Amino acid sequence: MTGKIAIIYSDDYLKYYLSPEHPLRPQRLALAIRLMKEIGVFNNQNVVLVEPRECEVEDLLLVHSSDYIELVKSLSKTGGGYLDYGDTPAFLGMFEVTRKIVGGSLKAADMINTGEAQHAFNIGGGLHHATRSRASGFCVFNDIACTIRYMQKKYHLERIMVVDLDCHHADGTQNTFYSESGVLTVSLHEDGTYLFPGSGFVFEDGAGEGKGYCVNVSLPPYTFDEAYLYAFNEIVPPLVRAYQPDLILQQSGVDAHYTDPLTSEALTIRTFLNTYRAIHSLAHEVCDGKYLIFGGGGYQIGVVARAWASMLCELLDIPIPEETPKSWREFYESVSRELGLEPAAPIKMGDPEVKVEEKAKKKILEDVELVVQEVKERVFPTHGLDF
Template sequence: MGGRVAVVHDRGLEDYGFGEDHPFNPLRIRLALELSEAAGLFEGYGFVKGAPATEEDLLQVHSLTYVRLVQKADEVSDLSELVHYGLNTPDNPVFPRMHEASARVVGAVLTAARMVADGSCEHAMCIAGGLHHALRSRASGFCVYNDAAVAIARLKQEHPHLRVAYLDTDAHHGDGVQWAFYDDPEVLTISMHETGRFLFPGTGGVEERGRGEGYGYAVNVPLEPFTDDESWISCFEAVVPEALRAFEPDIIISQNGCDGHALDPLTHLSASMALYEHIPRRVHELAHELCGGRWVALGGGGYDHWRVVPRAWTALWAALSHQELPEKVPAGWIARHEKESPVELPVLMHDPAPESTPRAKEIAYANNRNAERVLEEVVSLIHGRKRGE
């Protein structure tokens, strides 16, 4: 049953975290996996354990100076020197054995990507991955190493002329992956996110389109604050299938941050579970339509640990593994966690129909204008390249 789909995970991946009081708490991964298991969605599927990324793997994307610094970060006596590299900050405090924990995440994502690329499985999921902000020589936004970028770089090295589409629907712009391949015409990066005018990292405008040979292969769809399901899905359907079809990828790697939910404490979007059920279903369909089903699904942001992340990533796994999402959250999962949860746990996998968002029409109009601009000014460049224009 599970031979065509793999979930890459082991408990060691949950060592990547910055402390219990930090928003990026691996508890959310544990809750998501336990919810999928309680719902019976892991029946017939075993977990695959990846090997830690090697230094050579990391150097495909990161500088040697930076990797060396991360390796010894918890031994440095003067932590102020780390700040230049994005470490020892509120977002990225140093924690024990940080390099080892970070390298395990990269290695797990690399394992998932290789399994799909070499045909060992059709789809693979690694929700510990999706650390999309890490830059060549700098940690950023809870991300020390950029697992998706390393995996893409390695796949391209091991499979010459492989065309990789990276799709990022985290509320935050997928900047680190975009910049890593900004001049590469064989990597398409698509990011849908809250506009950088109001949210970290402040990038991801429509005008960021790639550079040199990669011009036209960076696609950004910034969304207005308080964007709801209807507008987000409308923009997704307008841009993402068109861009992917124009690019004709050999594999899709998706980053599935779920911090655009209305309950998320760090962003200003108004999505519900309907969005996080729609996106993986559509990516699944597009993967089968365009690249023989080759799809690697990663985690990402999501900071309502109890009510949103477990349900969103359970919906992701259900789509990935060709299973129906149950209507109700299993009573056993609720009983196990309700005493430790600071909020009332949801009893349904789906959200009730959300109330209308104030200024919804105005927000949708602005988003549609951006989507139209992306189609006319960016996606058209991919079509033009195919025609040799």
């Protein structure tokens, strides 16, 4: 069911290096690309590996203020200090590398809109916290928001839908389009009461023209596979079918994984794959397969590699190997030694079952059901959907 898939990557992405102790480790991208190579993704005739280009300053100006762009440019020459209140250090060369990441997302958009590719994955993209005049949550410029504005301008798209799967609320993306009906943003994330950035509550549902076009599925900590999929299936497919977007964007953060050191959700790679499969098939059903995928968070380097390599297998409809290749594990071990992490590489591509205590399970499921009902009551009427 799939046409060409473009994977946008350059080793230059590894220069998005905030600081030696920072949890966002650029090596996770190299590990993911290497795993894709070693399991045969790039041997598939439908896959092309594409170099990103640096975006223009005018592309950044579609979303960001010129003062902020100038600030990033000047701190990029010196490094040092922070771009926000302490999560996003200013680092040498950040202006150039972030322009390349944004340019990678614009390249993906061009390829899809001209028909050169049906799906595209900018593995370095997904910087969803950055907002008009400041960085936030490890994100310097918001490539997702810039890409949406760019496609509105260049390809005159009238309905763009974003499904953000990252464990953190997609606040930067939400804020950019909060009062517009031409962009439907859906974010599934851990409740902001417990997790950065502290927003994304169900009642944040858009303003003015955009009322009902901002959807926040705010999930309790320890949400496990079954509860998450229930929420996803109740909300995402009906909205896609009702909205009929010209194109679907997906932010693919995998930090809702049960082993992620920064968050408290309890998902396995199986659930990520179920969501990718569903969105992929919806894209074919409603928008000729136009499906633009961004990377995102994920602070367990082995999970990032296994989840995104498995996603490519899913898109290509090829089997996911049981085990990670030995040569990849050796590469993983050299990288983790270098980073001072636990060196043992994951042997299985998938995850074991995560045991959740029955009583806790019941309570979480009940909480998730309440959230789902609340979301439906708030936004489904806007889209002519029953709840």
